[in-house]
Amino acid sequence: MRELTYVQALNEALRQAMTEDDSVFMIGENIRGGVRAETAGLDDAFGPERVLDMPISEAAFTGFANGAALAGMRPVVEFQVASLMFPAFDQIVNQAAKLPLMLGGQAHIPVTFLLMGAGAGGGRAGQHSDNPYTFLIHAGIKTVVPSTPADAKGLMLAAIFEDDPVALVVNSNLLGRTGDVPAGGERARLAKGAVRRAGKDVTVCAVGHLVPAALEAAGRLAEDGIEVEVWDPRSLLPFDKEGLAASVAKTGRLVIADDSARTCGFAAEVAGLVAERCFDSLRGPIKRVTRADVTVPYSTPIEQAMLPAADELEAAVRTLAA
Amino acid sequence: MSESRDPVEWYRRMRRLRRFEMRAAELVGDGEINGPVHEYIGEEAVAVGVCAALRADDVITSTHRGHGHILAKGGAPDRMFAELLGRESGYNRGRGGSMHIADFDLGIYGANGIVGAGAPMACGAAFTFKVRGEDRVAVPFFGDGAMNQGVLLESFNLAVILHLPVIFACENNGYAITSSIREMLGGDLARRAEGFGLPAQSVDGMDVCAVHAASAAAVERARAGGGPAFLEFRTARYSVHNIATGGRMRDNRSEETLAQARERDPIERLAGEITRGAGWEPGGRDAVDDEIEREIEGAVGFARNSPRPRAETALDYMYADTYPDFPAPGWEH
Numbered sequence: 001m002r003e004l005t006y007v008q009a010l011n012e013a014l015r016q017a018m019t020e021d022d023s024v025f026m027i028g029e030n031i032r033g034g035v036r037a038e039t040a041g042l043d044d045a046f047g048p049e050r051v052l053d054m055p056i057s058e059a060a061f062t063g064f065a066n067g068a069a070l071a072g073m074r075p076v077v078e079f080q081v082a083s084l085m086f087p088a089f090d091q092i093v094n095q096a097a098k099l100p101l102m103l104g105g106q107a108h109i110p111v112t113f114l115l116m117g118a119g120a121g122g123g124r125a126g127q128h129s130d131n132p133y134t135f136l137i138h139a140g141i142k143t144v145v146p147s148t149p150a151d152a153k154g155l156m157l158a159a160i161f162e163d164d165p166v167a168l169v170v171n172s173n174l175l176g177r178t179g180d181v182p183a184g185g186e187r188a189r190l191a192k193g194a195v196r197r198a199g200k201d202v203t204v205c206a207v208g209h210l211v212p213a214a215l216e217a218a219g220r221l222a223e224d225g226i227e228v229e230v231w232d233p234r235s236l237l238p239f240d241k242e243g244l245a246a247s248v249a250k251t252g253r254l255v256i257a258d259d260s261a262r263t264c265g266f267a268a269e270v271a272g273l274v275a276e277r278c279f280d281s282l283r284g285p286i287k288r289v290t291r292a293d294v295t296v297p298y299s300t301p302i303e304q305a306m307l308p309a310a311d312e313l314e315a316a317v318r319t320l321a322a
Numbered sequence: 323m324s325e326s327r328d329p330v331e332w333y334r335r336m337r338r339l340r341r342f343e344m345r346a347a348e349l350v351g352d353g354e355i356n357g358p359v360h361e362y363i364g365e366e367a368v369a370v371g372v373c374a375a376l377r378a379d380d381v382i383t384s385t386h387r388g389h390g391h392i393l394a395k396g397g398a399p400d401r402m403f404a405e406l407l408g409r410e411s412g413y414n415r416g417r418g419g420s421m422h423i424a425d426f427d428l429g430i431y432g433a434n435g436i437v438g439a440g441a442p443m444a445c446g447a448a449f450t451f452k453v454r455g456e457d458r459v460a461v462p463f464f465g466d467g468a469m470n471q472g473v474l475l476e477s478f479n480l481a482v483i484l485h486l487p488v489i490f491a492c493e494n495n496g497y498a499i500t501s502s503i504r505e506m507l508g509g510d511l512a513r514r515a516e517g518f519g520l521p522a523q524s525v526d527g528m529d530v531c532a533v534h535a536a537s538a539a540a541v542e543r544a545r546a547g548g549g550p551a552f553l554e555f556r557t558a559r560y561s562v563h564n565i566a567t568g569g570r571m572r573d574n575r576s577e578e579t580l581a582q583a584r585e586r587d588p589i590e591r592l593a594g595e596i597t598r599g600a601g602w603e604p605g606g607r608d609a610v611d612d613e614i615e616r617e618i619e620g621a622v623g624f625a626r627n628s629p630r631p632r633a634e635t636a637l638d639y640m641y642a643d644t645y646p647d648f649p650a651p652g653w654e655h
Contacts, residue, residue: 025453049453055483060442060476067446067460070431071381075446090473094436095443102422103432104415104638140640140649163642191645238648276654 001180006029009149009169009181010114013156014039015075016185018046021074024160025050027061028078028114031043036080037175038116062088062113066095069111074160078112080117082169083130093139096165112159112166113141119171119209119259120307129296129303131208132259133169137237137269142166142190144235147211151234154188161187171209171259190319191238195247199227202317203247205270206230206257210308214257217314226321236266244270246279252283255316259308262290287316324396326374329596330603330610332530335374336366336589339390341655342399345618346389346406346420352567354626355406356536357566359420362390364560367588368493369394371533372553374540379431381447383440386421387493387559391463396428399621409628416631417639438464438471441490445477448486458489459544466497469511478518481550488550489540493527495559500574515552524592528554528586531595547560558583579641 004012013268017024025046029140031039032053043051054061058079065075079085085092096109113136121130137144144155152170159166197218198212206214211232218228231247233239253276258267267288274286292306343363349355362369364385368378372384373394384391394403405412407421413423424432430649431447434440444462451458467491468474481488494511496503503511512522533555540551560583562571567583572581593607603609640649 007547021579022453049626052484055476055479055595057480059473060445060480063442063473063477064449065429066385067443068449068450070426070443071447071450073446073450088435090439091442095434095439099422099432100642101640102414103424103639104412104413104417107426108642110642126428142641165655190643190649238645241647277535293540 001182003178004149004181005175006149006177007154007175009153010038010156011040011042012181013153014042015045017157017160019041020185021161023072024074024075024076026078027052027054027065029054029056029080031078038114039078040103057089058084058088062267063095065111069109070107074110075112076114076160078114080116081128082115082132083127085113085115085132087225091162092136092141092165095251097139099142103274105171107233108163109165110163112168115167115169117172118169119173120303121173123298123300123303126295131171131259131291133236134264136167138268141237142191142235143169143209143237145169145171146234147174147208147232149177149181151188153181154186155234156291158183158187158190162190169208169307173209175242177212180290188234188306189288190235191240192235193231193233193240193243195229197228197230198234199229199251200271201251201285202253202255203231203244203251204255204313204317205244206232207236207259207266210257210259210313213310214313216310217317221317226317228255228317241273241277244274248274248278249281252281253320255287255313255320256280257308257313259290260289261295262288265290284320287314287320289316324537326377327378327510327602329531331597332370332374332534332536333592333596333607334610334614335370335394336530336592337611338359338399339366339369339393339616340345340589341614341618342389342402345622346539347561347565349589349622350567351408353567354407355420355567357419358564359406359566360564361559361561362385363385364496364583364587365493365527365557366390367530367533368444368491368527368555368561369463370555371530372491372537374534375537376429376459376461378542380458380580381431381442381444383431383461383462384433385437385440385465386433386435387465388421388423392423392430393423393435395430397423397425397430403621403625407625407628408630409625410442410625410631411628412489415639416464427480438474440464441477442480445480445484445486445488447490448642449484452487457490459541459633461489461491462490463493465498466492466494466496466507466511468492469507469514474532475518478520478552479517482519485549487544489537489544490520490552491537492552493552493553493557495557495560497563497575499563506623512552512554516628520552522554524554524556527557528588530588530592549654559588560584
């Protein structure tokens with residue numbers, strides 16, 4: 001184990017995957033020449049046929065990756081800002097997600113969509129502040145949202161070697177986060193959540209960059225004797241239903257922290273799932289802490305006002321635990 | 323289906339395409355095919371001429387009007403009818419239907435219901451061949467309507483900058499469903515492709531010999547590392563955009579326009595050239611026609627006698643790697 005930043009861990013995963021399997025290659029905008037930390041050095045190590053800069057044609061280069069995947073490759077497609085997947089949405093939704101079933105199992109599409117630059121908080125305004133995993137989940141794209149450097153690596157490797165399309169969503173707020181990262185090439189398991197802090201009073205199911213926020217809130221709440229269990233799903237589709245149910249069975253209370261739209265967002269799905277499966281365990285209403293249902297505005301006070309953070313989480317837990 | 327330079331074999335293939343579509347239309351009318359069918363009748367020379375220039379290991383992507391491309395690349399009528407009839411023995415196990423037939427063993431990367439969507443995938447396949455040092459080529463088929471689809475134009479650029487072995491095969495039948503190309507397309511179609519740096523040629527798509535000659539030249543060039551090309555095939559669709567249970571779409575074209583198209587019929591044209599030229603095999607044209615009739619009827623029989631998918635398999639094939647409780651069914655009791 002050594003300590004790496006989150007973005008260094010992504011880079012190491014890409015490097016190891018490309019070393020391990022020569023069908024892995026990477027495409028994206030401005031990924032050569034050491035401009036971007038997640039791909040730094042890959043072009044020097046693997047050459048221009050395995051690290052390709054693409055024109056600003058998200059639809060075509062995503063389709064290009066789908067075609068290469070159908071021909072036996074394992075492409076990694078980087079969107080340098082997560083919202084740039086929208087111009088490519090036909091190729092993600094109508095093609096990558098739908099073709100395998102419609103082909104009746106004749107072929108699979110082992111493509112990885114690496115969505116960098118997800119999330120808000122940097123004054124990037126509405127078109128560069130999306131955290132668009134619910135769109136992908138609705139489409140049936142397997143989606144992982146690593147919250148730690150170790151998971152950034154392990155889930156990146158898992159995504160690349162999964163035989164289906166997988167989206168890995170990287171929140172900008174996490175890139176500099178440090179943590180221990182295994183040196184080997186172990187792949188994380190999809191559909192497997194993790195308890196990040198154990199507690200008996202309230203479960204907080206926190207997605208992505210809200211895991212550190214939940215840990216911060218849990219620390220404050222502990223000072224008042226409220227023991228929060230922070231549960232990180234890591235993989236949103238497929239989702240570790242048993243893992244969350246086990247935590248809720250223990251605490252009887254659930255707060256879901258999800259920086260996506262409130263209406264039909266990921267938190268809504270988790271709430272529905274727990275209401276259906278864990279009704280008898282619940283000792284209070286399920287609370288959601290999410291984004292507001294509006295476009296992210298630019299100016300800092302109004303940007304921050306519509307985003308979920310540790311303070312809102314703490315307040316939700318206090319309401320439940322009272 | 324392998325390369326062919328034999329006009330009688332071209333005739334056989336074109337006849338197969340036409341009779342397949344005519345039979346499919348009957349089955350739509352009878353309610354045996356559930357779902358829309360886009361007939362390829364009139365355009366046979368394009369699919370047959372292009373695919374006769376391809377090897378079995380070359381790749382095509384196709385369109386919503388895809389039966390012709392699939393048959394011309396070697397698709398078996400029995401498994402195609404089985405797919406149209408929603409049978410487990412169909413190419414896609416009854417999961418795709420008319421607009422999605424594929425056979426990866428034959429290099430058919432699938433028909434597609436989204437206009438222009440196959441082109442970037444053909445580019446990705448061609449890139450794979452190139453980096454693996456294989457001399458295979460990829461041919462995306464698309465229509466004149468797709469020339470206004472951004473992803474296709476982006477794919478032109480991608481093929482040029484990456485110097486890919488791709489031959490863009492544009493079937494210009496003059497209409498995007500009911501909208502005339504004269505009202506929908508600015509500039510000239512082939513000149514537009516040239517603007518991207520693609521060598522472009524406009525070909526009489528009702529003449530299978532001309533289609534094959536242009537395709538063979540472009541394929542040979544691409545195979546040798548000469549890069550992509552664009553071919554426009556001027557053709558005609560005899561039928562309406564599509565047919566489905568419950569009726570045919572209204573055709574807004576004049577009788578005169580349709581009659582003019584039929585006068586250029588690609589099958590009759592080739593038959594005349596064979597009669598006047600090298601001649602038929604023993605048995606003549608009738609023997610080929612009879613062979614195709616038997617093949618088509620046998621294929622329909624195969625499809626009818628095949629079982630439909632079982633209800634409990636409705637969630638199958640979406641994912642290669644599955645997990646407990648995934649994918650989720652629509653209800654839990």
